[in-house]
Every structure is written in C-alpha cells, then in structure tokens.
Amino acid sequence: MQKQARRDGSSPAPVLTVENVSYWYGAKRALDDVSFKVYPGRVTALLGPNGAGKSTLFSLITRLFDAPEGRIEICGKSAAELGAKALAPLGVVFQQPTLDLDLTVKQNLRYFAALRGLQRSDADKRMVAALEALDMAERMGERVRALNGGHRRRVEIARSLLHGPKLLLLDEPTIGLDHPTRRAIVRHVHELARRDNIGVLWATHLFDEVEPDDDLLVIDRGKIVARGTAKAVVAETGAKDLGGAFRLLIGGEAEEDAAA
Amino acid sequence: MNAMHYLRAFAGIVWREFLRFMQQRERFFAALVRPLIWLIIFAAGFRAALGISIIPPYETYITYDVYITPGLLAMIQLFQGMQSSLSMVYDREMGSMRVLLTTPLPRWFLLVARLFAGVMVSLFQVYAFLLVAYFFGVELPPLGYLAALPALILTGMMFGSLGMLLSSTIKQLENFAGIMNFVIFPMFFASSALYPLWKMREGSLWLYYLCLYNPFTWAVELIRFAFYLQINWQALGVVSACTLLFLALSVWAYDPSFGIQQRKVGAAASD
Numbered sequence: 212m213q214k215q216a217r218r219d220g221s222s223p224a225p226v227l228t229v230e231n232v233s234y235w236y237g238a239k240r241a242l243d244d245v246s247f248k249v250y251p252g253r254v255t256a257l258l259g260p261n262g263a264g265k266s267t268l269f270s271l272i273t274r275l276f277d278a279p280e281g282r283i284e285i286c287g288k289s290a291a292e293l294g295a296k297a298l299a300p301l302g303v304v305f306q307q308p309t310l311d312l313d314l315t316v317k318q319n320l321r322y323f324a325a326l327r328g329l330q331r332s333d334a335d336k337r338m339v340a341a342l343e344a345l346d347m348a349e350r351m352g353e354r355v356r357a358l359n360g361g362h363r364r365r366v367e368i369a370r371s372l373l374h375g376p377k378l379l380l381l382d383e384p385t386i387g388l389d390h391p392t393r394r395a396i397v398r399h400v401h402e403l404a405r406r407d408n409i410g411v412l413w414a415t416h417l418f419d420e421v422e423p424d425d426d427l428l429v430i431d432r433g434k435i436v437a438r439g440t441a442k443a444v445v446a447e448t449g450a451k452d453l454g455g456a457f458r459l460l461i462g463g464e465a466e467e468d469a470a471a
Numbered sequence: 472m473n474a475m476h477y478l479r480a481f482a483g484i485v486w487r488e489f490l491r492f493m494q495q496r497e498r499f500f501a502a503l504v505r506p507l508i509w510l511i512i513f514a515a516g517f518r519a520a521l522g523i524s525i526i527p528p529y530e531t532y533i534t535y536d537v538y539i540t541p542g543l544l545a546m547i548q549l550f551q552g553m554q555s556s557l558s559m560v561y562d563r564e565m566g567s568m569r570v571l572l573t574t575p576l577p578r579w580f581l582l583v584a585r586l587f588a589g590v591m592v593s594l595f596q597v598y599a600f601l602l603v604a605y606f607f608g609v610e611l612p613p614l615g616y617l618a619a620l621p622a623l624i625l626t627g628m629m630f631g632s633l634g635m636l637l638s639s640t641i642k643q644l645e646n647f648a649g650i651m652n653f654v655i656f657p658m659f660f661a662s663s664a665l666y667p668l669w670k671m672r673e674g675s676l677w678l679y680y681l682c683l684y685n686p687f688t689w690a691v692e693l694i695r696f697a698f699y700l701q702i703n704w705q706a707l708g709v710v711s712a713c714t715l716l717f718l719a720l721s722v723w724a725y726d727p728s729f730g731i732q733q734r735k736v737g738a739a740a741s742d
Contacts, residue, residue, distance in 0.1 A: 273569070273573045274572075274573065275569065275572060275573070294577060295574065295575045295576055295577055295578065296575050297575070298573055298574070298575040299575040301573070301575075303569075303573055305566060305569050307565075307566035307569070308565070308566055309565075309566040309567045309569050309570050310567065311487070311491075311565075311567050312565070313491060313494050314487070314490060314491075318487075318490060321483070322483050322486070322487045322570075323570060324483075325479045325480055325482060325483020325484075325486070326480050326483055326484075326570070326571065326574040326576075327476075327480075327574070327575075328473075328475060328476030328477075328479050328480060329479070330479070
C-alpha cells in the first residue's frame with residue numbers, strides 16, 4: 212500500500228489499523244481475517260459488492276459492536292482496551308442517514324458539537340467553515356426535512372468534520388445521489404484528505420469514486436481479495452480499467468451489484 | 472475528555488430532547504389532556520361512589536381528586552418513559568442513534584444522560600398538569616410541590632429506564648404500540664393509583680398481591696408521601712432498586728461487547 216513519505220523518509224503512523232478481524236452473524240461468517248491500514252493524507256477505497264462485509268467492518272471500527280476476533284486501533288489506540296475514548300479522532304458518515312429530520316442544520320451540528328465536547332462559540336465557527344466548504348452555509352437555518360438527499364449528505368460530511376478528525380469513515384456516502392453531486396463529494400473528500408492530512412476510509416461499490424492513486428482494498432464475501440493503489444490493482448489483473456479488474460477479482464456475479 | 476466534555480454532552484442531549492418535545496406540541500397537549508380526563512371526568516364520577524378512609528400520609532379525609540393525583544403524575548411519567556423509548560427505537564431505525572453511540576464517552580453515561588433528558592421533559596409535563604389541576608380545585612400542601620421533586624425525578628428515572636430496557640428488546644417501530652399497551656395499562660390499573668391497596672384487598676386477594684408487586688404502586692406511593700413531606704421508605708427502596716435493575720439491564724443491552732443490541736445492529740449492518 213502506498214504511503215505518504217515523511218521528509219526523513221519514514222512512513223507516517225497509520226490512523227487506522229485493522230488486524231486479523233473476523234466476525235460472524237450466527238453461523239454466517241461476515242468478515243474473514245481482515246487486515247489493513249489507513250494512512251494520514253490518503254484515501255483508501257473499500258470496494259466491494261453489496262453484502263461483502265463493508266458495513267459490518269464499519270460497525271466494528273465505530274464500536275457499535277465489538278470485534279470478538281482481531282484488533283482494531285484508531286491512531287494507535289484500541290477501542291477494545293481504551294473504550295469509547297479511542298473514538299475521539301474519528302469522524303463518520305454512515306450509509307444510513309443519521310440527521311434528525313425535525314431539527315435545523317444548525318441544531319443538528321450543534322448537537323453533534325456538544326457530544327464532542329466543543330465549546331458553543333468554537334463549534335459555531337467550525338460549523339460555518341465546514342458548511343461553507345460544502346456550499347451549505349446558507350441552508351443552516353433550514354430543517355433537514357426540507358433538504359434534498361445531496362444536501363443532507365453534505366451536511367453529514369460537514370458534521371463529521373466539526374471536531375477535526377484524523378480518520379474519516381465514509382460508508383457509501385453517495386448512495387442515491389446524482390452523478391454531479393457524487394463527483395463533487397468525491398472531489399471534496401480527496402481535497403480534504405490532502406489539505407488536512409486526514410486518513411479516509413471510503414466504502415463504495417461504485418468504481419468511478421475511486422481515483423487511480425487511491426489506496427484500494429477489494430472485499431468480497433468478507434475477505435480482502437486485492438490491495439494496493441487502484442492503478443496497481445488494475446495493472447496486476449491486466450484489465451483495462453477498475454471495473455474490469457473488479458469483475459476479474461470477484462467473478463461475474465459482481466457485475467450487477469457494482470456500477471461504474 | 473474532561474469534565475467539561477461530559478457537561479457539554481449532557482447539556483446537548485437534554486437540549487435536543489427539549490427541542491424535539493417543543494416541536495411536537497400535540498405530544499405536550501396529549502400529555503396534559505390524558506390525566507385531565509381522568510381527573511375531571513373519572514374522578515368526578517368516583518368521588519361520590521368511592522369513599523377514601525384516612526390512610527397515611529393523609530391526616531384527614533381527602534377528596535378523590537386529591538387521592539388520584541399522585542397516580543396521574545406517575546401515569547404522565549410512565550407515558551413519557553414509553554415515549555422516550557419509542558423515540559429511541561425511532562432514532563435507531565432512522566440511524567441517529569449511531570451518532571450518539573459513536574460519541575467518545577462511556578455508553579452508560581450517554582444512556583443515563585438520555586434518560587435524564589426524558590425525566591426533565593416529564594417534570595415539565597408534571598408541573599404543567601399540577602398547575603392546571605390546581606385551577607380545577609386540586610390543592611396539595613404548598614411545600615409538597617417542592618418536596619415531591621426528588622421523588623418525581625426518581626420515579627421518572629425508573630419509568631425511563633424501563634422504557635430504555637424495552638427499547639433495546641423491540642426490533643421494529645411497528646411493534647411498539649402493542650408493547651406500550653401491554654405495559655402501560657396493566658401497570659396503571661393494577662396499582663394503588665386509582666384505589667387504595669386495602670380497598671383492592673377487599674375486592675380480590677390475588678389482585679392485591681399483584682398490585683403489591685407492581686413497581687408502579689410504589690412509585691405512586693413515593694410521590695404521594697413526598698407531597699405530604701414524608702418519606703415512604705419501602706417505596707423508596709423498591710423504586711430505587713427497580714431503577715438500578717432496569718438501568719443496569721439497559722446498559723448491558725446497549726453494551727457493544729455483550730448486549731442484545733449487538734445482534735440487532737448486526738442484522739441491520741449485514742452489508
């Protein structure tokens with residue numbers, strides 16, 4: 212996996228380490244010995260068809276439930292050992308929308324800021340900055356219910372950045388959005404990663420959300436079946452593009468699930 | 472994380488609960504109208520039919536409206552506890568529960584804060600009801616309004632933690648109405664809210680024992696005694712023990728390592 216090199220030539224410490232994580236739902240194995248790292252300033256795409264185990268992995272990283280096997284560290288700290296404290300450097304956008312529809316954008320963000328322990332005045336400044344970056348500052352006083360899907364997603368991304376996370380998890384954040392909105396979100400997140408040195412783990416089943424230089428993990432039936440930069444994975448498989456590489460890696464059944 | 476973080480998170484959770492409550496005006500009116508119907512219509516009819524003898528904490532004969540007021544206050548809190556748990560199930564289905572549960576604070580703290588937020592809302596409803604009831608002639612000892620506050624906080628915590636425990640076991644929002652009816656009405660009717668226990672004993676011995684083992688009875692008695700500046704120690708013990716038990720089970724149910732929530736969230740996140 213490609214890492215951002217420091218001036219002294221050493222690799223930066225990963226912001227997320229997943230080591231030998233397995234998980235079962237009853238007798239069904241959802242994750243099978245999954246290991247990878249996410250580095251600061253890099254976008255790591257977790258590409259897999261529906262049901263591959265992406266959301267399960269996110270639930271384990273965010274400690275919605277604990278991993279019975281393996282180890283997960285966020286900025287070198289294990290949530291299993293340190294408890295919820297380990298989640299402090301984490302920003303998350305879940306696949307399922309998590310905004311309170313009856314509250315305004317501002318109220319939603321203030322609530323999140325309070326949960327993260329931010330002072331009101333500081334939170335308000337950050338809120339304006341985060342919403343401005345996503346062209347949403349003017350909608351601050353509107354109820355979330357009145358916003359369209361794309362705008363809600365932008366608000367969720369702005370919210371996930373309020374506390375200055377070092378690791379950003381995005382679980383299919385563009386699902387159901389039109390192409391221009393998806394492209395805008397993809398561009399913004401890549402820019403964020405570079406500018407603020409945030410490590411990003413982006414779960415998706417859409418090939419066009421993966422940039423050639425992104426780190427790529429291909430997951431299928433709970434197993435990581437390929438890893439490297441996206442262009443390296445394409446080159447290794449001998450395919451024309453990422454879509455072709457993906458189909459070669461996980462078989463024909465993925466064709467309907469994954470879309471360009 | 473420091474004390475300020477805890478304080479801000481706590482304030483944020485309470486603030487959000489109030490915002491949601493204020494936006495649902497019909498919820499506030501329903502919370503007021505329900506006990507007022509009992510007070511104005513039901514109590515008026517029973518005033519003539521049912522005589523209340525002098526039983527502790529009362530030192531003189533009281534009207535039936537005064538007798539059932541503590542029971543109605545507990546009913547408001549029980550409804551609020553169930554409403555709060557309904558809101559937790561809704562939040563879980565809508566996803567906003569994830570925002571709370573991924574906060575870098577201990578889960579027990581987040582659940583207690585959420586519980587306390589619900590209690591604050593229930594206190595607002597309780598005192599609004601008492602104000603309206605006052606204009607309908609229900610006068611309680613003036614100091615009792617203040618003395619009952621700790622009792623109301625504790626009973627609110629008990630009903631809230633019961634609701635929270637129920638919310639952890641309910642898989643879908645649609646199942647909740649059935650659960651509410653199954654919990655609220657038996658708890659309310661099989662208690663000392665409407666009739667004193669001695670009256671219940673005269674009518675049916677098994678019903679008397681049912682009332683005796685119903686935590687709602689003890690919540691009502693704790694509130695009743697507190698209004699007369701007295702502590703019913705047995706009620707205090709039962710309500711405290713039930714609160715701790717329900718709360719401990721709720722924290723367990725929402726714990727990422729052990730609880731039943733793991734299976735439920737897991738089922739939702741099977742992608």
